[in-house]
Amino acid sequence: MKRSTDRILTTHTGSLPRPADLLEMIDARERGAPYDEQVLQDRVHTAVAGIVRQQAEAGIDIVSDGEFGKPSFATYVKNRISGFNGQNSDRRVFADRAEFPEWNAQTAPPSYVMTTRPFCTEPLAWKDKSAVEMDIANLKAALDNVQIEDAFIPAASIGIIAEIMLNQYYATEEDYLFALADVMKEEYRAITDADFLLQIDAPDAAMGRHAQFWDRSLDAFRRTLSLRVEALNHALSDIPEDRIRYHICWGNYEGPHTHDVPLKDIVDLMLQVRAGAYSVEASNPRHAHEWQVWEEVTLPEGKILIPGVIDSTTNFVEHPEVVAQRIMQYAKLVGRENVIAGTDCGFGTSAGIPKVHPTVMWAKFKAMAEGARLASQRLWSE
Numbered sequence: 001m002k003r004s005t006d007r008i009l010t011t012h013t014g015s016l017p018r019p020a021d022l023l024e025m026i027d028a029r030e031r032g033a034p035y036d037e038q039v040l041q042d043r044v045h046t047a048v049a050g051i052v053r054q055q056a057e058a059g060i061d062i063v064s065d066g067e068f069g070k071p072s073f074a075t076y077v078k079n080r081i082s083g084f085n086g087q088n089s090d091r092r093v094f095a096d097r098a099e100f101p102e103w104n105a106q107t108a109p110p111s112y113v114m115t116t117r118p119f120c121t122e123p124l125a126w127k128d129k130s131a132v133e134m135d136i137a138n139l140k141a142a143l144d145n146v147q148i149e150d151a152f153i154p155a156a157s158i159g160i161i162a163e164i165m166l167n168q169y170y171a172t173e174e175d176y177l178f179a180l181a182d183v184m185k186e187e188y189r190a191i192t193d194a195d196f197l198l199q200i201d202a203p204d205a206a207m208g209r210h211a212q213f214w215d216r217s218l219d220a221f222r223r224t225l226s227l228r229v230e231a232l233n234h235a236l237s238d239i240p241e242d243r244i245r246y247h248i249c250w251g252n253y254e255g256p257h258t259h260d261v262p263l264k265d266i267v268d269l270m271l272q273v274r275a276g277a278y279s280v281e282a283s284n285p286r287h288a289h290e291w292q293v294w295e296e297v298t299l300p301e302g303k304i305l306i307p308g309v310i311d312s313t314t315n316f317v318e319h320p321e322v323v324a325q326r327i328m329q330y331a332k333l334v335g336r337e338n339v340i341a342g343t344d345c346g347f348g349t350s351a352g353i354p355k356v357h358p359t360v361m362w363a364k365f366k367a368m369a370e371g372a373r374l375a376s377q378r379l380w381s382e
Contacts, residue, residue: 001197001242001276002062002149003304003337007376008327009061010369011306013247013279014154014199015073015346016055016066017354017361022047026351030071030116044069045138052142052151058362059369061149062197062340065139069131072115072350073201074156074164081183082127084118084165094251095214095259103256115350119168124179132187136194152245153191157202158184158235159228163212173224177231185235192243199245199279200236203345204228205270206281207251209261218265225269236274245306246275250287252345254313254355257286263293271297277304281344283318283326284311291326294333305334308344309371310364313355317363323371328379336379341372 002009018026022043028035048065055063070076078084097104135153143151158180167176191198204212205225213221236244248270250260263280270278281287291307299305309326310318323341331339347361348354356364 001245001304004339005337007380008331008336008339008341008372009149010059010341010372011062011152012055012060012064012343012365013312013346014064014067014152014201015348016051016064016068017348017358018066018068018351019047022068023352026071041134044134045141048138049142052139052146052148054362055365056146056148058365059372060365063148063151064199065135065142065153066348067154067346069135069138070351073154073346074160075115075117076131077156077161077184078116078118078165080126080128080131080187081124083120083122083124083169085121086119088117088119088166092211094255095210096256098214099258100256107255117164117166119166120170120176121168123169124183126183126186129186129190132190136190136196139196140194150197152197152199154199154201154247155184155187155191157200157204157228158231159202159204159208159225162228163204163208174227174231177228178234181231181235185238188235189239192239197243197245198239199247200232200273200275201247202232203249203251205248206261206263206266207249209266210259211251214259218261221261222266222269225266229269229272233272233274239274241274242276242302244275245277245279246270246273247279249281249345252312252349252355257284260286263287263290264296267293267297271300271303276302277306277340279306279342280308282307283309283344284313288326291329291333294330299334299338304338304340305330306340306342309341310343310368312343312345312347315356315360317360318367318371320367320370320374323368324374324378327372327375331375331379341368341375343368
């Protein structure tokens with residue numbers, strides 16, 4: 001895993017807005033409507049090549065495939081693993097949406113095919129291992145003649161799969177988590193065996209508090225999170241830590257977030273995950289102050305922190321000076337070589353419902369790259 005040895009490197013969280021024609025084909029596939037599979041796969045291939053080139057041109061050092069072949073960052077699993085059936089029609093109730101029902105009525109997203117949530121009703125097993133191999137092949141091809149520092153492929157955490165696609169088969173939640181771990185570890189390992197960084201997307205590690213456990217105690221949430229970390233570490237046990245990034249967030253939506261669990265209450269569990277880098281939402285108004293956590297908490301030796309220095313839910317373009325200031329706050333606490341500039345979350349978490357216009361997103365990326373350049377000048381001149 002590359003470090004910021006000579007300058008502050010830049011990255012993001014993985015998902016990016018898909019092109020309109022690709023969206024149409026993904027939507028057809030998810031709805032069970034007619035589509036041409038070969039045409040879809042060819043379009044994913046060319047779209048990944050294009051998005052990798054655009055990331056490099058915008059100043060992103062550590063790039064991804066944009067998750068272009070997936071309907072969403074987590075529900076893609078149902079297309080690759082058997083055992084998921086039916087559809088959970090219950091709307092997920094977040095604590096802040098319950099507190100502000102008028103706002104919720106105005107802003108709650110409609111039910112959407114890309115985020116359909118089946119139940120686990122049968123034993124879990126692989127049905128399409130070729131999908132991750134296709135992700136790998138597309139990204140490898142896209143990197144030809146592109147100047148970047150490194151590349152990663154995101155994959156859903158054990159916990160977020162269990163949270164979104166509820167268990168109706170295994171005797172206990174623990175049994176379900178470890179069954180998920182035993183199948184997902186093959187996808188995780190395939191990514192790192194291909195010499196890409198693996199990013200584990202784990203919004204359940206923070207968002208889960210107000211999305212699933214808001215009516216229970218903090219201790220109850222921490223016990224569940226600890227079990228999810230244990231299952232995830234089981235799945236990651238054969239992978240070197242320096243090939244793994246772990247991303248947590250409090251939900252990629254613009255809202256009150258008044259019930260978000262403080263980072264200080266979960267940071268110890270986050271650091272128990274076998275990972276070389278930790279990507280943490282850190283720039284929006286509910287979490288921008290949490291750089292202070294690192295005044296009390298020591299980042300383990302050899303580990304990297306990837307704080308979000310631009311927001312992924314609003315069309316504000318951060319000023320490069322703001323980005324530089326945020327980077328320097330973290331660099332002075334954990335060491336400049338241990339910081340990589342990142343984003344709060346993805347810009348295309350679910351296909352077809354971006355919160356930030358793509359043209360604005362690229363301006364935000366360029367502002368991040370410029371802010372990293374400014375911070376590097378100051379940090380390496382001291």
